[in-house]
Amino acid sequence: MSGNLSIEGRARMDILNAALSAGPTGAHIAPSLSLVEISLAVLGSRNDCDSVILSKGHGALGYYAAMHQLGVMSDDEFQSFEKDGGLFPGQPCRNDNDKIEYSGGSLGMGLSYGVGVATAKKRKGRVFVILGDGELNEGSNWESAQLASRLALSNLVAIVDSNGLQSDGVCMEIIGVDYRKVWSAFGWDVVECDGHSVDELKRAIGEVRERPTVIFADTVKGKGVSFMEQNNEWHHHVLNEETFNKAAEEVNAHYGE
Amino acid sequence: MANNARMYSLLGQRGTFGVKLDEVANDNDSILAITSDLTRTSGLERFFANHPDRSYNVGIAEQNSIGFAAGLADNGYVPFVTTFTNFSALRSNEFIRHYLAYMKCNVKVVGLGSGFAMELFGNTHYGVEDIGAMRSFPNIEILSPCDGLEVAKCVEYCAETKSPVYLRLSGRANNPIVNKDPDYDFKPGKGITLADGSDIVIYATGSMVANALKASKQLGERGISAGVVNMHTIKPLDADLIRKNCGAKMVVSVEEHSVIGGLGSAISEVLSSQRTHPPLLKLGVQDRYIKAGRYEYMLAQNGLDVPSIVESIAASFDKITQ
Numbered sequence: 001m002s003g004n005l006s007i008e009g010r011a012r013m014d015i016l017n018a019a020l021s022a023g024p025t026g027a028h029i030a031p032s033l034s035l036v037e038i039s040l041a042v043l044g045s046r047n048d049c050d051s052v053i054l055s056k057g058h059g060a061l062g063y064y065a066a067m068h069q070l071g072v073m074s075d076d077e078f079q080s081f082e083k084d085g086g087l088f089p090g091q092p093c094r095n096d097n098d099k100i101e102y103s104g105g106s107l108g109m110g111l112s113y114g115v116g117v118a119t120a121k122k123r124k125g126r127v128f129v130i131l132g133d134g135e136l137n138e139g140s141n142w143e144s145a146q147l148a149s150r151l152a153l154s155n156l157v158a159i160v161d162s163n164g165l166q167s168d169g170v171c172m173e174i175i176g177v178d179y180r181k182v183w184s185a186f187g188w189d190v191v192e193c194d195g196h197s198v199d200e201l202k203r204a205i206g207e208v209r210e211r212p213t214v215i216f217a218d219t220v221k222g223k224g225v226s227f228m229e230q231n232n233e234w235h236h237h238v239l240n241e242e243t244f245n246k247a248a249e250e251v252n253a254h255y256g257e
Numbered sequence: 258m259a260n261n262a263r264m265y266s267l268l269g270q271r272g273t274f275g276v277k278l279d280e281v282a283n284d285n286d287s288i289l290a291i292t293s294d295l296t297r298t299s300g301l302e303r304f305f306a307n308h309p310d311r312s313y314n315v316g317i318a319e320q321n322s323i324g325f326a327a328g329l330a331d332n333g334y335v336p337f338v339t340t341f342t343n344f345s346a347l348r349s350n351e352f353i354r355h356y357l358a359y360m361k362c363n364v365k366v367v368g369l370g371s372g373f374a375m376e377l378f379g380n381t382h383y384g385v386e387d388i389g390a391m392r393s394f395p396n397i398e399i400l401s402p403c404d405g406l407e408v409a410k411c412v413e414y415c416a417e418t419k420s421p422v423y424l425r426l427s428g429r430a431n432n433p434i435v436n437k438d439p440d441y442d443f444k445p446g447k448g449i450t451l452a453d454g455s456d457i458v459i460y461a462t463g464s465m466v467a468n469a470l471k472a473s474k475q476l477g478e479r480g481i482s483a484g485v486v487n488m489h490t491i492k493p494l495d496a497d498l499i500r501k502n503c504g505a506k507m508v509v510s511v512e513e514h515s516v517i518g519g520l521g522s523a524i525s526e527v528l529s530s531q532r533t534h535p536p537l538l539k540l541g542v543q544d545r546y547i548k549a550g551r552y553e554y555m556l557a558q559n560g561l562d563v564p565s566i567v568e569s570i571a572a573s574f575d576k577i578t579q
Binding site: 112115117 | 324328331352359
């Protein structure tokens with residue numbers, strides 16, 4: 001059945017299958033569904049000299065699914081998701097096979113590292129840092145943003161998975177800052193695009209720029225499964241046979257080619 | 258190595274660090290200096306002037322300084338990151354855990370003004386909990402040099418080794434000279450026995466090594482034979498030496514750090530695993546914050562000036578030998 005699906009659909013089926021096999025410990029399902037197209041676009045745009053830093057570690061499963069569908073990760077590797085002592089736990093961990101470059105999970109850390117990598121690359125390679133919108137609450141991001149601007153790192157691109165939700169609820173209700181203005185005040189170029197269009201994301205990523213750039217990718221948490229969409233119960237949740245079948249049916253209906 | 262002991266003493270540990278890093282960077286293009294707005298305080302003015310393309314003031318932003326350094330380290334550079342000990346080890350603590358301990362990035366964190374060196378800046382600027390905050394992290398070596406020559410040796414070692422290091426600088430300008438021979442044998446992880454003693458072994462680190470030597474002399478005049486070991490490396494701790502010295506009647510730790518979590522705690526962890534071991538007297542900063550003052554005042558208030566060290570050791574020794 002999944003043979004007739006688009007790559008976005010196949011990646012979503014990967015997420016659902018992995019969450020089902022994770023069993024009663026559950027998985028970060030909705031943040032991963034939100035991150036599918038961003039991961040496909042970034043991994044599909046990167047050159048060998050580029051770096052990808054997944055600071056929003058909670059979306060790891062979406063990122064792994066994209067790696068799997070793009071052939072970067074083998075079937076066996078993908079199926080090792082959240083296995084005890086495995087290489088691909090719930091939050092990404094830099095590992096010996098170099099498939100994961102950065103250990104994520106503690107929020108507000110990835111951008112500082114990205115600024116360092118971008119400085120070291122001196123425009124000979126690009127650095128993509130994937131952030132969550134809730135993650136922007138972390139003050140450390142702004143320490144990094146000001147330095148990136150000061151160093152005029154035109155090879156640095158931050159992509160914000162802007163789904164409007166964080167662990168406890170709606171971002172605009174919890175803190176309520178429009179961070180687009182903050183990035184702009186810090187001297188970054190701010191771009192917006194549809195975070196569920198790989199083509200739009202790739203266009204935004206590919207533009208040559210003179211300043212560090214942040215792409216606000218407008219996304220839907222839980223994208224592709226109606227009962228998970230914008231429903232924070234599915235931030236980290238257990239998938240059983242019944243909910244899996246319902247979710248798979250919707251993905252197959254929406255993402256058939 | 259040229260004998261710069263006197264110059265280093267005048268400069269103090271921070272000044273020595275800056276001079277030495279500049280020197281090392283002349284032969285090693287990968288060395289970087291990163292500071293959170295403390296270029297001058299870190300002794301890095303010369304480095305910044307001589308190597309402008311390898312110098313970064315990231316602003317007063319200590320967390321970012323660690324992540325930034327980590328990104329550079331993973332691309333072949335050897336960054337030395339400086340700020341006051343309390344801000345590096347404490348403000349940036351989780352960044353250090355993540356990047357140095359967990360991801361093993363080759364970053365050297367340099368803690369300035371450890372202990373009471375910041376004098377009347379007060380408790381916000383004292384660094385007396387840093388070892389405790391760093392010691393439970395895997396993969397990070399903790400160095401605590403006792404004088405200028407040792408700072409220079411530590412900087413050379415940090416530049417060469419590929420692993421993360423926390424370098425704890427203590428004392429003020431006019432740092433006492435402990436090591437007179439510039440070619441003395443410095444090996445990270447190996448304590449240096451500076452004086453032999455048949456009754457007591459005093460383990461001291463950083464600024465307290467000089468005081469321990471003076472105390473040992475005065476104890477000798479009272480008929481108590483106290484040896485002194487320079488524990489310049491807190492982690493990995495020289496457990497072999499501590500086990501070897503278990504025949505002493507008493508052991509003492511002296512540090513310009515809290516008695517909780519520092520050298521004394523580390524030594525007690527080794528001793529307690531022995532079937533029999535001598536009692537340990539832990540001299541250090543007591544578990545409280547007191548009103549700020551000048552360096553000597555703070556040492557005296559915490560029993561870390563030479564007369565207090567002598568009295569504490571003599572009193573304890575009397576008790577156990579009665």
